Amino acid sequence: MWPSRTRTETVTCLACGTERPRDEAREYDKHGDRWDRDDKTFEHLCKSCHRDLCHHPRDELEALLVDLEAGGTDRERFLSRYLQTVEERYGALEESER
Missing domain, CATH: 3.30.60 (Wheat Germ Agglutinin (Isolectin 2); domain 1)
Structure with missing residues (x-):
C-alpha cells in the first residue's frame, strides 16, 4: 500500500x-x-x-579525492593540496558573487 x-x-x-x-x-x-x-x-x-551549493558537474571529484588521499591526512594539508591540484588541472579558482 x-x-x-x-x-x-x-x-x-x-x-x-x-x-x-x-x-x-x-x-x-x-x-x-x-x-x-x-x-x-x-x-x-x-x-x-x-x-x-556549487551546481557544476563533479565528474572527476571522486577520483581527485582518492588521488589526494582525502580522509587520510590532516585537513590543512589536504585543503592546500586540493586547491593546488585543482588550479593545476582546471585553472584559477574564482568566487561567485552572492
Whole structure:
C-alpha cells in the first residue's frame, strides 16, 4: 500500500542540521545521480543550503579525492593540496558573487 501523501515527513539538512518538512528540502545524492533511485537512500539539504551549493558537474571529484588521499591526512594539508591540484588541472579558482 502507498504511504499517505498528507503525512509530513521531517528531514535533517546535512549542511546546517536544521529539521524541515520534506517538501521544504532538496534531495542530495553524493554520487550526483539523483534520477537512478534503485537501492538508494538520499540525504537532504534545506532550500537555503541547496542554493548555496556549487551546481557544476563533479565528474572527476571522486577520483581527485582518492588521488589526494582525502580522509587520510590532516585537513590543512589536504585543503592546500586540493586547491593546488585543482588550479593545476582546471585553472584559477574564482568566487561567485552572492
